[in-house]
Amino acid sequence: MIKTWELDPNFKYEILKEPGGEHLTACFQCSTCTLGCPLTEIIPTYNPRRMIQMSLLGMRNEVLSNPDLWVCLICQTCTARCPQDVQIADLLGAIRRIAEREEETGKLKISSVRPSFDKAFMHQIQKYGRLYDMGLAMEYYKVKEGSFIKGMMAMSKDYKKFGMRMFKKGKMGVKSMFPEKVKDREVMRKIFERMGAEKK
Amino acid sequence: MSNLKYAYFPGCPSESTAIDQDMSVKAVFERLGVELEEMEDWNCCGASEVEDPEIVYALNARNLAIAEKKGLNIMTPCSICYYNLQRSNKVLRENEELRKKIHSIDSSLTYNGGVEVKHVVDALVNDIGIEEISSKVQKKVNVKVAPYYGCYMGRPPLTAFDDPDAPILMDRLIEVIGGEVVPFDYRKAKCCGGPLMMTVPDIAFKMARDILEGAKNAGADCIVLACPLCGMMLDAKQEDIEEAFGIKIGLPVLYITQLLGLALGISPDKLGLNKNVVDTKAIVGRVV
Ligand code: SF4
Ligand code: SF4
Numbered sequence: 001m002i003k004t005w006e007l008d009p010n011f012k013y014e015i016l017k018e019p020g021g022e023h024l025t026a027c028f029q030c031s032t033c034t035l036g037c038p039l040t041e042i043i044p045t046y047n048p049r050r051m052i053q054m055s056l057l058g059m060r061n062e063v064l065s066n067p068d069l070w071v072c073l074i075c076q077t078c079t080a081r082c083p084q085d086v087q088i089a090d091l092l093g094a095i096r097r098i099a100e101r102e103e104e105t106g107k108l109k110i111s112s113v114r115p116s117f118d119k120a121f122m123h124q125i126q127k128y129g130r131l132y133d134m135g136l137a138m139e140y141y142k143v144k145e146g147s148f149i150k151g152m153m154a155m156s157k158d159y160k161k162f163g164m165r166m167f168k169k170g171k172m173g174v175k176s177m178f179p180e181k182v183k184d185r186e187v188m189r190k191i192f193e194r195m196g197a198e199k200k
Numbered sequence: 201m202s203n204l205k206y207a208y209f210p211g212c213p214s215e216s217t218a219i220d221q222d223m224s225v226k227a228v229f230e231r232l233g234v235e236l237e238e239m240e241d242w243n244c245c246g247a248s249e250v251e252d253p254e255i256v257y258a259l260n261a262r263n264l265a266i267a268e269k270k271g272l273n274i275m276t277p278c279s280i281c282y283y284n285l286q287r288s289n290k291v292l293r294e295n296e297e298l299r300k301k302i303h304s305i306d307s308s309l310t311y312n313g314g315v316e317v318k319h320v321v322d323a324l325v326n327d328i329g330i331e332e333i334s335s336k337v338q339k340k341v342n343v344k345v346a347p348y349y350g351c352y353m354g355r356p357p358l359t360a361f362d363d364p365d366a367p368i369l370m371d372r373l374i375e376v377i378g379g380e381v382v383p384f385d386y387r388k389a390k391c392c393g394g395p396l397m398m399t400v401p402d403i404a405f406k407m408a409r410d411i412l413e414g415a416k417n418a419g420a421d422c423i424v425l426a427c428p429l430c431g432m433m434l435d436a437k438q439e440d441i442e443e444a445f446g447i448k449i450g451l452p453v454l455y456i457t458q459l460l461g462l463a464l465g466i467s468p469d470k471l472g473l474n475k476n477v478v479d480t481k482a483i484v485g486r487v488v
Contacts, residue, residue, distance in 0.1 A: 019253045038390055042406050071400055073407070074248050075391035076355035080364040089356070093251040114399040121249035125259070129243040131212035140398065162440065166217065169475045171436075176216050182243045187306045191258045194305045 007058035014098060015055055021094030026084040027052045033078035033088050039071060046071070048078055048088050055095065064099040070112035116143040126192045129182030133172075204327060206275035206318070207267035208236035209285065211428065212244050213278070217436065218428035220472030224457035225277045225320055227471055231464045232328055232336060236275065239266050245284035248395045253287075258302045260288035261309040264317075273316040275323045277457070279352040279427035282319040286359040289317050321353060321426050321456065322361045325369045330376050338465035340378035342486045345459070346415035347371050347381055348425040348434070349389050365389055370424060370456050377463035382418040387411055394429035397437070405441050408433045412441065412449045422452040422483050424459055431455065436477045452480045462487040 015021040027049075034040065034049045046068050054063050063069075069092060078088040100115050102108040120139040124132045137159070141151035166172040182188070206229075214222035229236050242263050246256040263285060267274045276282050292299050293313040303310045318327065347370040354364040362369050367389055371381045393407025412434060415423050423434055435453035442449055453476060461471040462484065473480045 020251075038407065039403070041410075042403055071396065071403060073351075073391045073393065073395050075351045075395075077351075077364075077391075080355040080357055080360075087356070090253065093253075097251055112399065117399050118249045118251060121247065125244045125246070125250070131244050131247065133216065162436070165439065165477055166436065169477055171217050171219055171475060180212075180215065183241050184308060187262065187308055188243065188259075190305050191255060191309075195252060195255045195258055 002057065002059065006061070008060040009058050011058045011060040011063070012056055014060075015091070015094055018094035018098060020087070020090035023084070023086045024052065024055060024091060027056065027082075027086045028084055029053060030083060032081050032083060033086070036077045036081050038075060038077065039073065043068070043071065048072075048092065051092070051095070052086070052088070063095060064102055064108055065110075067111060069096055069099060070110070070114045113140075113144050116140060119143075122192065124179070126188055127185070128179045129185055129188045130180040132179035134177060135179060205235040205237065205272060206323065207270055207272035207315075208238045209242055209245075209263065209267075209274050209276040209281060210238065211276060211278035211281040212247075213428040213432075217432055218278070218455075220458065220475040221277050221426075221428060221431065221455040223470065223472035223475075224455055224461050224466075227466045228324075228457045228461045228464060231461070231466055232333065234328060237270065237272065239263065239270075239274070242266060245278075245281040247280055247284070253291075254298070256284050257288045257291055257298065258305060258309060260285050261292060261299075261302045261311045264289055264292070264315050265309060265311040267315045268311060271314075273318060275318045275320060277320040277426065277428075277455075279319065279350055280429060282317065283352040283359055286317040289313075289315060290358055319353060319361065319426070321369050321373070324460070325372060326361070330372055333373070333460070333464075334376045337377055337463050339463050339487050341374070341459060341463050342488065343379050343459075343483055344382050344419055344421045345374050345379045346384045346418055346420035346423045347374060347388060347456075348384070348392075348411060348415070348423050348430060350425065350427050350430045351389070351391050352427070354389055363389075370426065373456060373460060374424065377460060379459070382415075382420045384415065384418055384420070387414040392430045392433040394433045397433060404433065405437075405444050408437065409441055409445055409447070412438065412451060413447070416449060416451055420451065421486075422454055422459075422480075424454050424456050426456045438478055450478065452476065452478045452483050454480060454483065459483075 031049045034047050039046045072092045141155040145151040145154045246259050349367040354360045354362040354367045393404035396404040458471045468484045
């Protein structure tokens, strides 16, 4: 049931301002996005059209705390098929970033581990300019499991066989223990600092 | 073809998990007489994890600027790098305000819009051309192939260079080297689950299982693809998927440049065919 007194009429403007969210109000609720989404085979209740409608109505809390926000594959099927060019894959990303900021200010608790993964990934680029797989895995597992030791244990459980396989094929070795780095790392730091800071 | 030359953007997995793709791309382009000059000091494109498009544009403004200084167009073998480089290219060309904003961060991010970005499959079919490739084919690939395109060759419309639902460019490459394309319908362009591999592995595995079983049921001897993340899911993780669902797949997964390289007479070792996780010997043996 929609509690009209809890609706936030500003929510749609908040999304429209977020890069990727610009086309929200073009949606005419045809459901093409949901019908083509491959996730619905696995999660029958997954429904991007509904998330858009709830956003347009201003159901801010419901949308930002919806766990389905964090399972989108960014496969772009919805975006390719939408007759209104809503660019749903980017739009969901914009809503995820609003949710992440909400969590940073303590107003929301996100149950998904995806924000921690994305952050750990971004830290690698910020530091090295390239993806450092080991650094990413170590940081992500540490945050996910709550401590460095627990993280290392969970990681070796999940990745023991996989790591051996890759090692045998020469795809992971001593070289992968160390990060590849771009020479100009200062500019990486500046990009994240400048682009990230403005939106707070 | 001697006048074609690209700035090569290898992408982060090129020295580790997708080293086989990197080796085969270089070998195939060398055989075709097309020069690749690796971009000096390129940086990560942002992958799927940098969700803020403006950060993606800034990261890739630097890459585009590096190629622009050389006066070369970019070619990349990774579908995600392609998507990020190309959308940045299109958006930066159109949006002067954004260009200025990014330029104000650092002068190395100054890009003036003079570069084209090509995915390896696009470069092979549309720049080099099927006819040219056909004239260099030495061997016939007697293999049934499931061509797997994944998400970013045909989607989203801004950056697509093939059909969103029924892509065909790799089919044409497979046919010209004598391979048989099995009917692989909508699975050709259905997501492999890769983006959720680390955060919601059970969904990622279900997505990948559908592609693998679909290929097997279609009678394919192997899957052919052109993206390191798809390669990770379908090849490197195949054993984990078999274990998780108690099934047996055992399907070799090759990069399109590996299969093409065999037809062009390049040795399997040079194409990194001993590095694919599922053994590829059965496929190599059928290229004569
Ligand atoms: S396909 Fe586009 S217009 Fe139709 S419901 Fe989805 S977002 Fe709205
Ligand atoms: S991008 Fe996300 S919402 Fe859109 S079709 Fe793919 S999984 Fe579904």
